Amino acid sequence: MKPIRSTLAAILPFLLVLNGCQGTEGIEAYDAPKDANLTAGPVVPDTRTLAAAIYRENATWFLKLMGPIDAVAPLEAPFQAVLRGIRFAGPDAPANWTLPAGWKEEKGTGFRVATLKPPESALEIAVTRFDGKAGSVLANVNRWREELGLEALRESELATALTSEDVGGVAVQKVDLTGKRKAKSSMRPGMPGGAPFAAGGAPPAARKPAEQSAAGLNFTLPSGWKESAQKVTFAARVLEVEGSPSVKVTFTPLSPQGGNTLENVNRWRMQLGLAPWKQDDLDRDGTVVPTQAGPALLVDLEGGGQKLLGAILNRPDAVWFVKLSGPPAMASPLREPFISLLRSVRFD
């Protein structure tokens, strides 16, 4: 029996250790020092940024002056003067400005249109231009804040950090920030980082989660509607409406990172040649339609001889864009069937 006893003797410690180590978690109470790490030593601001964004119909203009606080102070008045002197000859025309006395202007390359250099200072005003809407105001303000190590703001807090000024009939959004300038880190915490610009154009390409989401999409077709074999993207589904050959209905899933609701609605507006909306416009004219998969935001847009009924449905794994487009005469009567289609949307 010795071998059996020695075997048991060898196994027993394993069994004892294995079964005794899984503790249970419960409510705990203890005293702890206050969050000392949040009360970091005083950060002495050393850098100041004066920046402005001008949103035009087809372009976004930025002016930025950044440097040591003491060096920026004497340049504040000239910066404001340049800003107030900006004029646009037309909706698509480039910006013109008046150079302060003694300043020099150098032509830029790429996105930088010009560099305005003051006398006896190493600083400069950078004038940049981007096609279309280069991110929301919030995204750009937070980009400038991040450069100075400042916390990102929420939409509701934006008004406290932003000054809006009418310059020759054009709205200029201005910020004046001070903080401690840091080099960009390439080693970020395990949190989603922010791109330099928020998604302003088309959202990024659909990713795998969207494809998975597409597999579960289900809905009830209104009478006379049928599903088309046509494929727009891997995950999209297309519907046809009997008697309305020019009308197309599409279901398109995109990654949840594909821009916020306002940016996507403005993408549609841009396609129809309409001016971009502000959040207040969207809040006023958007309609929430309850679907079986959660609330969808519906907008009804018309421009450039086209009507577009667009709905945005946020799902955990994808953002769904449901769009009906076609000539107004054909598309307008389809609003009610489209809404009933939306109400029936579910994910099995």
Added chain:
Amino acid sequence: MSQTPLHAEIERPPANRKPAPGAALATLKILASLKITVVLFALSIILVFYGTLAQKEQDIWDVVNEYFWSWCVFIPNRLTSMFLQIFFGMPTSFNIPGSIPFPGGKLIFWAIAVNLLAAHATRLRVSWERSGVLLIHGGLILMMLGEFLTREFAVENTMTLITGGKSSFVESNRHVELAFLQPKDSATDHVLVVPGPMLEAAAKSGKPIDDPRLPCTVTVKQYYHNCDLKDRLKDEPPYTTHGEGKDLIMLERPRINGVDPDQKVNMPGALVQLTDRDGTDLGTWLVSIWLQQTRTPRPQKLTTKAGEQLVSLRFQRTYKPYTITLEEFRHEVYPGTTKPRNFQSDIRLEDPEIGVDRPTTIRMNEPMRHRGETFYQHQALAGDSGSVLQVVRNPGWLLPYLSCAVVSLGMLTHFGINLSRYLRRMA
């Protein structure tokens, strides 16, 4: 003429051992079967295969728990379908429904341990000739013991430090807790924490968490392992009645998986209904790791009959007897590039209990060791505004090295003995 194979060595019946009588020995002999060994190895391979596939959809730690540290796992046939779709061109509509029950890692581990020990008890005798085999088996047992110690006792946490700031706690980003903080004096808070699994269980059962130590009853209306917060549109109904959640909506996101290149950790969130001890409704509150991590930390103020509290969902904390102050953080790059050359935290370590107060430096590949813990330079905060240290305690860290050395020595010994035997025969 030839070397004796390892298994043949094991299979050879014992020459000098007195047979143990009866059913016990017969049972041991069955348990010691090499056929069982082969089956168990095959099962291990299959388990590792499906455990690897599962990481396409699940977090690596969920997979470890579900597949390798469990007695039984239900392997979804979806994984097989996915494998066939990706590697053998099956159509995406090809989906095998259901799942297959399969022995988990824990069961296979114990079965192998029993099989191995039974083999030693019934077949293997201790002799110099078999010393290699014994060493190999001893090394394998040591390896399994190392994994067991790591699993049970190793702790990996992080300490986040803002330049100029200090900290005396570490956080586990795999676990969360709902914390109520009541100011006790100017330097101390009285803290009550409800662990994440309890919140999750309460969300499933619908039963409130009612503990006399808590300042209020907590009913978890929703609990998401991973979520996102979005600004609420004005025509959307408010999500909560109190706190930061009034302007936000919480969207569930899929849990991160083992191959996600972007998000590294789950960001849980919960919608909780709080009720004061006298039954007064304190409203619904949104709590989420997001409120603590990426926006300005916003402790939400809650007024109860027991006094004012700060409520938050945070990563699970462990307080330490020492304090670390980040005096400077350096991020150096190779000239003309953005490629990191060095991340370095210049810190001051203060541990009054054991009389330590010294400056030191932690940089890439140069960790600091203190009180059995190792502090590695882990990450930089956005804008290089601070540093994240990884704080690791693993009492079994030496065993994998030791076991590999023992197994290697065993193999060398075994083949050495056989080689010398072969050479003697040839002479």
